[in-house]
Amino acid sequence: MDPTQSNEAAVPLYKQLADTLRQQIESGELNDQEPLAPERELALHYKVSRDTVRKAIRLLDEEGMIYSDHGRGTFITSAPLRDMAKAIGSFTLDTLRRGGVPGQKVLVFEKVTAGMAIASVLNIKPDTVLHHVKRVRLIDGEPIGIQDSWLCLPKGQGFSREQLERKGSLYRLLVEDLQIQPSVALESIGSILACEQDVALLNLDKGAPLLLCERVTMSERRVPIEYCEMRYGPSYRYKNKVTQWGGN
Amino acid sequence: MDPTQSNEAAVPLYKQLADTLRQQIESGELNDQEPLAPERELALHYKVSRDTVRKAIRLLDEEGMIYSDHGRGTFITSAPLRDMAKAIGSFTLDTLRRGGVPGQKVLVFEKVTAGMAIASVLNIKPDTVLHHVKRVRLIDGEPIGIQDSWLCLPKGQGFSREQLERKGSLYRLLVEDLQIQPSVALESIGSILACEQDVALLNLDKGAPLLLCERVTMSERRVPIEYCEMRYGPSYRYKNKVTQWGGN
DNA sequence: TAGTGGTCTAGACCACCCC
DNA sequence: GGGTGGTCTAGACCACTAG
Numbered sequence: 001m002d003p004t005q006s007n008e009a010a011v012p013l014y015k016q017l018a019d020t021l022r023q024q025i026e027s028g029e030l031n032d033q034e035p036l037a038p039e040r041e042l043a044l045h046y047k048v049s050r051d052t053v054r055k056a057i058r059l060l061d062e063e064g065m066i067y068s069d070h071g072r073g074t075f076i077t078s079a080p081l082r083d084m085a086k087a088i089g090s091f092t093l094d095t096l097r098r099g100g101v102p103g104q105k106v107l108v109f110e111k112v113t114a115g116m117a118i119a120s121v122l123n124i125k126p127d128t129v130l131h132h133v134k135r136v137r138l139i140d141g142e143p144i145g146i147q148d149s150w151l152c153l154p155k156g157q158g159f160s161r162e163q164l165e166r167k168g169s170l171y172r173l174l175v176e177d178l179q180i181q182p183s184v185a186l187e188s189i190g191s192i193l194a195c196e197q198d199v200a201l202l203n204l205d206k207g208a209p210l211l212l213c214e215r216v217t218m219s220e221r222r223v224p225i226e227y228c229e230m231r232y233g234p235s236y237r238y239k240n241k242v243t244q245w246g247g248n
Numbered sequence: 249m250d251p252t253q254s255n256e257a258a259v260p261l262y263k264q265l266a267d268t269l270r271q272q273i274e275s276g277e278l279n280d281q282e283p284l285a286p287e288r289e290l291a292l293h294y295k296v297s298r299d300t301v302r303k304a305i306r307l308l309d310e311e312g313m314i315y316s317d318h319g320r321g322t323f324i325t326s327a328p329l330r331d332m333a334k335a336i337g338s339f340t341l342d343t344l345r346r347g348g349v350p351g352q353k354v355l356v357f358e359k360v361t362a363g364m365a366i367a368s369v370l371n372i373k374p375d376t377v378l379h380h381v382k383r384v385r386l387i388d389g390e391p392i393g394i395q396d397s398w399l400c401l402p403k404g405q406g407f408s409r410e411q412l413e414r415k416g417s418l419y420r421l422l423v424e425d426l427q428i429q430p431s432v433a434l435e436s437i438g439s440i441l442a443c444e445q446d447v448a449l450l451n452l453d454k455g456a457p458l459l460l461c462e463r464v465t466m467s468e469r470r471v472p473i474e475y476c477e478m479r480y481g482p483s484y485r486y487k488n489k490v491t492q493w494g495g496n
Numbered sequence: 497t498a499g500t501g502g503t504c505t506a507g508a509c510c511a512c513c514c515c
Numbered sequence: 516g517g518g519t520g521g522t523c524t525a526g527a528c529c530a531c532t533a534g
Contacts, residue, residue, distance in 0.1 A: 189487075
């Protein structure tokens, strides 16, 4: 627990501590709704300052692993709730959690120039060259949804169809191969009737209702990097966590 | 900027500072994508520690108002993105932002005993008494969605139909009248065909696709307080912000 | 009243970006 | 090299909860 020595990796102390605690929780060393050790005690035990402990706790809180009650203690979220929180934002993890095998079939892989609509949401000039990828998402080989992605990558960066098919996940390709870390995405979600192509690709009945999700993904500098349209059949459920309360 | 004196309200310093900065941004004193003053400078100017400044900045970051870049500075999110972030999680705010007038029509207001399904998601014993409220949501008087809520309130607490109709918002009723602050909600979102009742209430065509959103809302102590089923017609778009990346 | 989390401070050093 | 945000510390006091 010392990032100055062995500055290999150089993971911050509070992240190391969070990893340690996360592992303890997931391995069942600590039971649901049981209190964690008090912050001061953890600080003493791991030989870090209380502030560092608090940062680790905050991280785990944001992940939905634990929560703090003023004056009472810090408690472990119940296992069902933890599982649900983990499934959020990840087709792959959610599928695995339900015991399914995630997959994809790449239908279209091309470079295109941005039209007005996409240029507008990505905040770029029309006719900028984009990567366009159209995929069918599979669970246990069954088609579940269609994803149309338009990516605006930094000049000189790109990837091949084979690279994407090997990774199996566009997100992992961005992070691992292109060093691009998505930080925030804004989504607009609605319903729509399946068109003929949707019916054919997803193996649905005519007139089936679809979940339509449009997403703009931004890098850490809040530069839009991807616009994505997703269509899911009625059997898929999108998971979400709400933490902002404006006054519904 | 001193909570020890005039301990009226006793709003923490970093929240006061966040309010100040938020107001400056919204009033246009600072322009989009312009850098904020450096943290050390803000600390000096407002006579607080740098750590307090950082807490305020973190708060505004979570709200989507600003973002920080290591080594470069802290910048103001562009206005369109700020607006979109503000609309999240709030039917009322989103509607107002689009220039509409939000409304509601209460269809059902009753006390019921929990069935097995609802008892399970709310983590309570079956036959516990719940408030059941069914409403149609309106924009400019037009029906947009149907919401079915089951509320599990602390013993002795309750509210009347008139109270709800006066507030116009179940959320505000919880916070202002019952001192219950929602902290996290987990949602499962999918699509479904409108049934006969949906068609009639929302004034849709037969076979219209609906957005179905099921939500469990929890209090600050992670006690489930509400289960809600929402059905929206194709004209409504649900807004969402994604900040967790597990590996899509 | 004792114990917990929440806020605040002052100062230090590191990591990153850009000139 | 100079300026920025990111991490870390040690200690103080406040606010809330529970026995």
